[in-house]
Amino acid sequence: MATLVTGGAGYIGSHMVHALVDRGETVVVLDDLSTGFEAVLPDAATLVVGDIGDEVLVGGLIASRGIDAIVHFAGSIVVPESVADPLKYYLNNTVKSRALIAAAVRGGVGAFLFSSTAAVYGEPTVDAPIGETVAPAPVSPYGWSKLMTEVMLRDAAAAHGLAYTVLRYFNVAGADPKGRTGQSTPNATHLIKIACQTALGQRAKMQVFGTDYPTPDGTCLRDYIHVTDLVEAHVLALARLRAGGGNLVANCGYGRGFSVREVVEAVRRVSGVDFVAEVVDRRPGDPSALVADSGLIRRELGWVPALDDLDGIVGNALAWEAALARRNSAPGAR
Numbered sequence: 001m002a003t004l005v006t007g008g009a010g011y012i013g014s015h016m017v018h019a020l021v022d023r024g025e026t027v028v029v030l031d032d033l034s035t036g037f038e039a040v041l042p043d044a045a046t047l048v049v050g051d052i053g054d055e056v057l058v059g060g061l062i063a064s065r066g067i068d069a070i071v072h073f074a075g076s077i078v079v080p081e082s083v084a085d086p087l088k089y090y091l092n093n094t095v096k097s098r099a100l101i102a103a104a105v106r107g108g109v110g111a112f113l114f115s116s117t118a119a120v121y122g123e124p125t126v127d128a129p130i131g132e133t134v135a136p137a138p139v140s141p142y143g144w145s146k147l148m149t150e151v152m153l154r155d156a157a158a159a160h161g162l163a164y165t166v167l168r169y170f171n172v173a174g175a176d177p178k179g180r181t182g183q184s185t186p187n188a189t190h191l192i193k194i195a196c197q198t199a200l201g202q203r204a205k206m207q208v209f210g211t212d213y214p215t216p217d218g219t220c221l222r223d224y225i226h227v228t229d230l231v232e233a234h235v236l237a238l239a240r241l242r243a244g245g246g247n248l249v250a251n252c253g254y255g256r257g258f259s260v261r262e263v264v265e266a267v268r269r270v271s272g273v274d275f276v277a278e279v280v281d282r283r284p285g286d287p288s289a290l291v292a293d294s295g296l297i298r299r300e301l302g303w304v305p306a307l308d309d310l311d312g313i314v315g316n317a318l319a320w321e322a323a324l325a326r327r328n329s330a331p332g333a334r
């Protein structure tokens with residue numbers, strides 16, 4: 001029994017690799033290192049540098065390593081980039097996922113866990129937290145590229161007996177509380193990372209994109225979930241799939257929204273630095289509110305978040321950002 005983790009050298013994937021290794025599982029990471037880093041992986045995991053779209057490579061790994069489950073994180077993740085270069089996203093996220101699913105089917109892999117996103121909901125018109133019964137309506141090529149993979153999994157499962165779980169993540173944030181990994185991409189666009197970099201003096205100031213949204217303080221609301229809680233949901237989902245649990249598509253968030261202003265205040269509070277956050281125009285394509293109804297995942301997986309605390313998320317993110325800065329300034333750093 002071994003798990004293939006695609007994109008395991010990336011932000012979320014590397015947390016999953018640590019979680020599996022911590023539990024004594026055998027893990028093979030397949031990553032092309034386009035945005036991932038070998039340095040964040042535990043020694044006990046085997047890294048294969050390669051492409052998820054390489055069916056021969058993946059088929060060989062499944063056969064030679066005894067892979068019975070695939071956790072599929074690999075992909076391209078920047079929404080504005082997907083608008084500027086949609087075909088990159090349909091290739092890397094959709095076409096290559098198709099190749100991976102085909103290899104899984106051919107290799108008889110029984111369990112497939114896929115990273116999807118709240119971006120499949122587009123700009124929801126509902127005010128309440130978003131449940132899985134809300135019809136997907138992506139507004140970006142990124143969201144579509146992920147939704148298409150969900151559809152391929154649904155249909156391949158019906159035809160070929162693959163069992164799958166799709167987890168639609170809301171805003172993933174924070175870092176490993178043990179400091180082993182975190183969000184390492186240099187040009188990340190995520191709010192909490194940018195605010196932490198500003199607090200640490202790596203940026204002179206940050207920007208708040210729009211204060212005229214129909215929300216209590218005029219800035220966008222998001223459901224920020226600690227990456228460690230997200231990974232715990234994956235561990236539970238994997239166990240459920242291996243135990244013969246049925247297919248599942250579930251949101252992954254806490255069910256509570258924080259505004260951009262509240263996040264900025266949290267980073268100021270936790271860091272003790274009163275950094276500059278200037279108000280600028282809206283960023284195109286940002287929905288005003290994205291908050292998960294997380295009832296299904298709590299019921300189906302018995303998932304009980306342990307780190308549901310904005311200041312705690314920010315504290316872990318700040319610690320990782322500071323460690324990363326030290327690492328990157330060390331002699332010979334990449």
Ligand SMILES: NC(=O)c1ccc[n+]([C@@H]2O[C@H](COP(=O)([O-])OP(=O)(O)OC[C@H]3O[C@@H](n4cnc5c(N)ncnc54)[C@H](O)[C@@H]3O)[C@@H](O)[C@H]2O)c1
Pocket residue numbers: 006007008009010011012013030031032033034035036037050051052053072073074075076077092096115116117118168169170171172173185
């Ligand atoms: N970060 C978030 O807030 C968020 C929210 C919703 C969904 N997701 C999804 O979670 C997954 C992981 O995201 P992340 O934030 O860890 O991003 P990331 O960029 O840190 O990780 C992606 C990893 O996939 C690898 N990769 C990319 N294309 C590949 C390919 N063709 N073959 C092999 N490896 C490849 C990269 O090198 C990287 O290590 C993605 O599928 C993303 O869409 C992330």
Ligand SMILES: O=c1ccn([C@@H]2O[C@H](COP(=O)(O)OP(=O)(O)O[C@H]3O[C@H](CO)[C@@H](O)[C@H](O)[C@H]3O)[C@@H](O)[C@H]2O)c(=O)[nH]1
Pocket residue numbers: 077117118119169170171172189190191192194206207208209210220221222260283286290
């Ligand atoms: O410098 C910044 C960065 C972000 N924001 C705002 O902060 C909020 C959150 O933005 P960001 O952290 O970039 O996340 P999202 O755009 O909400 O997207 C994330 O969360 C989605 C799910 O909710 C996933 O689909 C995406 O992959 C993931 O990047 C938005 O209102 C942004 O406008 C700012 O005001 N200033």
